[in-house]
Amino acid sequence: MTDDRGSAGLAGLAGLADNAWLRFGARRLGRLLVSVWVLVTAAFLMIHLIPGDPVRASLGSTAPLSLVNERRAALGLDDPLWLQYLRYLRNLLSGELGTSMTSGLPVSQVVGDRLPATVELGVAASALAVLVAVPLGLAMAALTRNGRRRHLELGFTSSSVVLATVPEFLLAVGLVYVFGVTLGWAPVAGRAGPGSYVLPVLALAIGPAAVLARIVRVEVLAVLRADHLRTARAKRLPARLLYLRHALPNAMTATLTLCGLMLSGMVAGTVLVENVFAWPGLGSTIVGSILGKDLPVVQGVVLVYGIGVLLVNLAVDITLALLDPRSTIREG
Template identity: 45%
Template sequence: MTTTTLAPVSPGARLTPVVVSVARRLCTLVVSLVILSGVVFLALRVAPGDPARNVAGISATGPQVEQIRRSLGLDQPLWSQYTGYLSGLVHGDLGTSFSTNQPVRALIAQRLPITVSLAGVSLLLIVVASVVLGLASIALTRRLGRRWERSFTAVTGLVASIPDYVVGTYLVLLLAVTTRVLPAGGNASAAAFVLPALALALRPIALLTRIVRTEGLAAFDEDYLRVARSKWLPNRILYLRHLLPNVITGSLTIAGLLFGSMLGGTIIIESLFAWPGLGNAVVTAVLNRDYPTVQGIVLVLGAGVIVINTLVDVVLGILDPKSLVGRS
């Protein structure tokens, strides 16, 4: 009888499908950014209003407005303006603000850390609160059954349906205006993070808590948890050591996807709470028809969403290479 010996697979051969999958995601990232820049570019120029008139002021004469339009390059064809903008992006130039005559890159460098700090606090709050509430809901569901399940579904469904700006408005009225326990706006202190972070995180917490609860209840039917339960382990060990590691991966995946919608909500929340970040800056730029500033900020926010989602895919691919290769 002949025995066949299989040749060992080199580490490079094992990594090749993962590398290809990551390369495809990077190509998708570049294409998505180009499409995003084109959509923003056209949307701003189709919208009514004259940025040259805004820069010149209402008292400027027609020739003065035309001179400013030429200096801003707005007299050129759209395709010429867009190719010039893309050429600047390749060289790291996001343009110059029409309103302040300052580089857009400098404005973003100043305001991006402020937005990231708010988004980071909100994301941390989402992950911690949803995992804790999800595990608690699993325990209550197993103890109380349908009675708790109906209440949980109703409450989380209601919270998840309330828009961020409505949540933020009521938080300001309750905790800043009525009771005055927290500041209503700005970022001068650590307490100023509480209201905007809650406004951003409340809806995602409700959604992610439901997902954690569903995945956790399904995991109780798996063999490894049946074995752990047969050993009569304390609930603390059962939930934290055996159940938590199996629900945290899916929770982090959904949290990464929710981060995109949370960045979109940052624009409204920053305006509501006078938070001096990118969201507040882009609202001001839209009102002033400041094309380069709007384009630069939207590109940065959009790139952040795409990059974070890509990183989530890559991290999950490292933990489970089949999931990364399978979606390529």
Template identity: 45%
Template sequence: MSEPVALSRATALDNNPRSRGPRLRGGARNLSPWTEYAIRRGGGVLLSLAILVVVTFFMVPLIPGDPAVAVAGADATSEQIDAIRHSLGLNDPLWLRFLNYVGDLATGNLGNSFAYSTSVTTIIATKLPYTAELALLGITAVLLISIPAGMSVGILTRGNRRKWLDVAFGMVTGFFQAVPQYVLATILVVLFAITWRILPAAGAATLTALILPVVGLSVGPICSISRVVRRETSTVLEQDYLRTARGWRLPALRLYARHTLPNLLTTALTLAGLILSGMLGGAIIIENVFNWPGVGKEIVTAIVNKDYPVIQGIILVLGFLAIVLNLLVDVILGLIDPRTLGGKRSNG
């Protein structure tokens, strides 16, 4: 083949869009939406973890009080307190303690409790299952109640029908959404455990002991999500394709379960991910009211005892779980609707 013919064929191939992969600005090859998402979110996760580590370490020394005094006891001498401070490394400069902290985290070591001389990892592994059980049951109750309730009210009040129901729903959900968790938990204890003696007030000895903590943890989120779902349902029902489907006299189950519900899942799951992360933190209040043996109760005890490693370890683990849960929700949303990845749908 002569050189001019070869050059002309090479030029033609180069100018043919089918012979090249998609390109970004500047000539770089385009990446798939999932690859771009992984790169973008991976960087965000690493930055969040770095901020979490820094904040977790530097916020704990701001707690008033001396951990050495808490460990030594009220009758300890100053020499004993100084010896404990030295053994715990509290006399080291803050920057050196931070470097040691990061070095231990790199090896998976969360340190040892000042109060119990026990591995923080062991303490968290013992307490975290109780908190996870509470949070998972709570978010399950939230999803199973809030989505059907919000959709039902949205359907029944479509087109300004049953205005009284819409007003009543907004007032009731708004009221319970505004009630602080500790107030609601206290009311539940007074009513169901003290006055009526139907359910246990505290502990984790029986399955019935889960009922009040789960209710106290989930009532507020149920009201929040159901209000959003009701509003989204009203918006979706006014779309042209839903009006067409109603004109075809489709069965109610098919109309709402197949054509309406999928358009609500993105918003509902996004809120559910945020709420589940918040439940891990909100469990601190609920666990202390109901004496539930999770990390929430443990962190309050650690704050009282000035137990720095336990406080840092629990906050770090809860923060890490919140990051992972939000990432997992985003992945699920990406599988349901690829547009949430930030990429464009393929036209092919």
């Protein structure tokens, strides 16, 4: 009888856990769908709220009125707004993003050609920021624990604050001038070979790495004051095990949350950095499309950027839930 009750209790706990995960997944999926709908609606309204006639802008001021009207009718811009919206949603569901007013190419092709360059730049910058920030934050926590080496702590804090507040485009310009123009150590434009990645990746990664290193240090110091870490320290565990096995995993929750915000910020940062380095990605594409009034391309790029940010946030939420299931699922 006792064994049966114990088995039933374990089964009930497993069922509750499964239900909690299902509720967590349903909430996150619902939020994602609502966010995507808001993003899609905003991208659709953007073409109607921006002053000026995009058809006239794409054809030029000397184009005859008959040609402008014919082009507007072909694009369906004379239809009622609700009909245009429904057609826009239908096209998106079928994978159709429209046609570029400048080149006449499908927007999906334009985005597909430029997306890999932006993804490569963002992934490389994110990886560099994490690989530099986590060891640096751990080292600074170990060196400055219990108020030691105050001069080192002050220098680290001051330099990280300065680096974190410098805008990406200003940092990019400085890197171009010093390492590209003055020293000639790296290419300053284009995407040709491994060397061309160095400066744009640094421009994107330096600021987030400085912020993340400070957060890692603060979180690790806070974890080291916890009771279970005092117990581990009393057992004379090696410093390597103390920091890597006990302190770092417990400090990863806030670190991962900040990483999600950093990645979202990097998405916006690529727009400016790509234009400084003439990087053939979505950032330079959207700026050129805005200047050329090519609104279908602007819409497509905005959607890709927005969905990218939403997917990054979803991935961070899932990772946090896996690391700390009880608190994350309950709060989510």
